[in-house]
Structures are given as structure tokens and as C-alpha cells.
Amino acid sequence: MHLAKVRDHRFAPVEHRFDARDTILYALGLGFGADPVDPAELSFVYEDGLKAVPSICVILAHPGFWAKQPEFGIDWVRILHGEQSFEIHRPIPAAGVVHGEYEIEAVEDKGAGKGAVLHQVKRLRDASGCLLATVRSVLFLRGDGGSGGFGTSPAAPAPLPDGTPDAVVELSTLPQQALIYRLSGDYNPIHADPAPARAAGFDRPILHGLCTMGIATRALLRARAGNDPARLTAMAVRFSKPVFPGETIITEIFDQDDGGVRFRCRSKERNVVVLDRGHAAITG
Template sequence: MAINYDHLMSLKSTGQEFSYGDRETMLYALGVGFGRDPMDDKELSFVYEKNLKTVPTMATVISWGAGPMADSGINYMMVVHGEQKLTLHRPLPVAAQITADSRIVGAWDKGEGKGAIIVTETVISEKGKDKLCTLESTIFARGDGGFGGPREGAPTPHQIPDRAPDQTVEAETKPDQALLYRLSGDRNPLHSDPEFAKAVGFDKPILHGLCTYGTCCRAIISSVCDYDPTKITGFDVRFSAPVIPGDKIAVDLWKDGNTISFRARVPGRGDAVVINNGKCTLAG
């Protein structure tokens, strides 16, 4: 079924209910690499219920499955996650009952054989309270170009400064990273099943893009933020290449006031850029 632009733009879902507790908060932190040294008090505070802290990018999984895209008509076999944006209206609690309201906010036609760009917004609120965060997710539907939507006006990414990075932080991943991260919601077999991964063109399962996203957040929390996650009020990226579980990631940082620009690359694979156009906004 091809995309119908008017139908796509009318899609929304409201009042979807979810909940999470300290178990999910700790599991997510482990999934993006916190707690590798169980004797490090700063790391332990993300993976142990005593004085527990929440990783801001956990916002991307607390309402996993929310949204109206199931009725979009796109070919999911040809979809890749293009960009992810996060605005935190207040720090995420370690446990909460939440509601999610989602809608399609834009769709752009790159032309027949060139794909489509679709942007979804999800607003998450703590049940009975104010908004917690707003997520904006961009997908590139490679098999759905030529549906007659607008050609111009798609969002433009944050620009990395044209100078050498001010700091580079190493953030390793482990060979079993995807198997742990998937327990936070995304059970796509591309990240766990070797036969499936080979069938779609990969030598082995790849790491979730949102796990790489969270790993970059870990790198910034542990360096720029001195392990205080409440300093982060926004976290935006463009996904550019997959990470293989076990890769060591180098996160290059540029500091300009309350804006941290960043890019992530894999030195062991020819400095392949895996996250680009990153923007972390700090409170202040």
C-alpha cells in the first residue's frame, strides 16, 4: 500500500498509557554502557537503586511502540531511522506512569526511487502532571518516494563547528551490547539474529541506532556534565552509519556556551562516522 499524503498527515494517537520503574531505569543505563566498573560510585548511581539517576535519553524507550505509524502505508522493510531529537521539559523521574500523544508533523517526497522523509512528534507527560519531554523522530522510507508530497521544507540538521574538536571522549561498546539494550523495547531481530542480519546485508547483528545515541549521551554525562544528567535539556542527532557491538566509539565534542555539538566515529573501522550533527543542550 502506497503512502497517501492526506491520510498520513491526519494520523495521530492520544492518551496511550505506559509505566516504568527503577528496574527499567537501571536496565536502560546498563544497556548504554553505564556500570562497567561496579566500584565507581559515579557510574553506580545509574545502575543501583541507592540514589538512582536517570539517563535523559531513556525518554526514547519509555513509551516504546507509541504512535500512529502502523497505519501509515510505508514499506517497513525499507525504513531507516534518520534523526532523533529530544527536548526535556524537566528531568525524567526514576519511575513514572506516563501518557503519550503522537502525531505526524511532516512528510517530504524525495521522488520516485529516492524515498520519503517522515517526521513524528511524541509528547510524553507524567500521568496527572505536566509534560516530561517531547520526542521528534525522523525516518527515511527508502521505498516510498513518489507519493506526491512536498519536495521542499524538510528539517535541516544542526551544523558542527568548522574547527578541531575541543575534546574527544572514548565510549566503548561490548559484543553483547545489543542483546542487553533490546530488553528496553526494540526487539528487531536485526540486532540479535545473525541469520536475519545476513539476509538483509550485514555480516552480523548491528547495534541499535538509539543505543549509539544513548552511548553518546553517556560520554557527555561522564565528561562535560560531571555525571549530573539533569544538566541536559536537549539531545539531537543524525544517524549516519551502524555500529557493530564491540566497536570503540570516539565522541568528538565542541563546546559553545550551553550548546555541545558532537560527532561519533569508530576509529577501528576507518573513522567511520556513525552519529553526525549532534547537539546537546545544557541548562543554564
């Protein structure tokens, strides 16, 4: 990795125009509307009174796969999406124009042969310049250890508490879930084409990590926010294992004294944790 190039890179602002169809398609990619007579879920997939799922902020105004550009010298084939978080400052509209401002906050060098951790932040603003959301992502650069680092890395999320969850939500995914979700903008072939998936080490296409996060968002909205997106103001997850389309995702929720929650998600069929160390802020 050419550390100076990464450190000094300045992203051009990204403008994203989206409409009700885009918002509905994103929600359908998370499985909203599975029960077509459930009015609480219908509000996310029907244009009359449409609401945006809060986690849509992670896909709006995306800068593209910048790490693949050769001037950065990043071993992009070996990148893993490690963590993702968002904080909502103003409700995300169901349609409109937003602008994404990106910067790389820090690179943490784990040492030669051990990889590096890159911290990236997006500030999502509306057309008037008001801040809607702060979105952070953590990338594990498995092939770029020993290149040095810069900046101050945020603290790692704490492990979940011991004990029995206070709530459990089971949500099924469709065999074609990744084929629907990718229409919201992530066309990585490992989510659609068996051949690239096998080359990446999977026996079949996997679900997008951000789709799994969105399904966890759906579970939290149902179990702790009355399906009111305005009440879910922040969320963070660590990606631990991939999900295969068609699996059932179990979200285990632990209530906290401050009104927020900790959570994790597991594949019911394989009994493996797929999202870990999750936390969310829920108001009201």
C-alpha cells in the first residue's frame, strides 16, 4: 500500500438523487413486505406514506470501489468489510438529493503479514447542506500490513454481555435475496455469480454484509422501535461470518440501562454468529 497516497487522498463530493422507487427497492432487498398485510412493514414498501429504513444511509452517495485504483497500491482482492456504523442526525427522506463527503480518518498497521485496518467516514448532507447522517466503515486490508499508519483509530466495539437475550427476532431470507439487494448499487459478482464466489472461497454466492446489517435493522425496528424509523438513531455492527441467501437470521437483543440495545445475529441453519458486537441507540 502506498500510505502517503491513501493519507493525502481527497474524495470529490458524491451527489445522489433517489426517489420512492429506490427507497422501496432497498427495503424489499431487506425482506420488508414479506407479510403483505402487515401495515407496519407496508409503510417501508408502499409509496403512500412511505418511510425510509434508517440503514439506507449506508448506500446513499457511495463513492465506488476507490481502493481498487492502482495508485493506492492496495491488495484490493483481499479486502474484508470489518465493521459498519451510522448515526442519524436528521430523518432520512424517502426521496430527494443527498451529498456524501468522504475522508479516510486513520490506517492502523497491524504489522507485516498481519494486515492493516482502514477507517473511513462519510458525512451525508441534504441539498441545503444540513447533516443527515455520519456513516463509518472499517476495512480490513489483509494484504497491506507493514506499510505504516496514521490518524487515531476509534475504539473497538466491546463484546456482548453474558446471559439470555431480552428479545429474539427470526427473519427468513429468500434464495434470491442477494439478487434483489444488489439492485440498490452493490454489483460485486460474488453475490450473484457462482464462479467468482468460488474463486473467493465460497461454494455459492453470499449475501451482502450490508444487507445482513439491514436485516438486523429491520429486526430492531420491529422489536424495540415500533417500526418507527425516527426512533432508531444509531447503529453499529461487526461482520463476523457471511450469510448465504435462503438462511434464517436470528437477532438476539440485550436491553441496556441507557435505553439502547446490544445485539448479535446468527444463521439459524448453521448456528454461527454472522454479525457481532452490535449496538443501537433507540429513543422514546
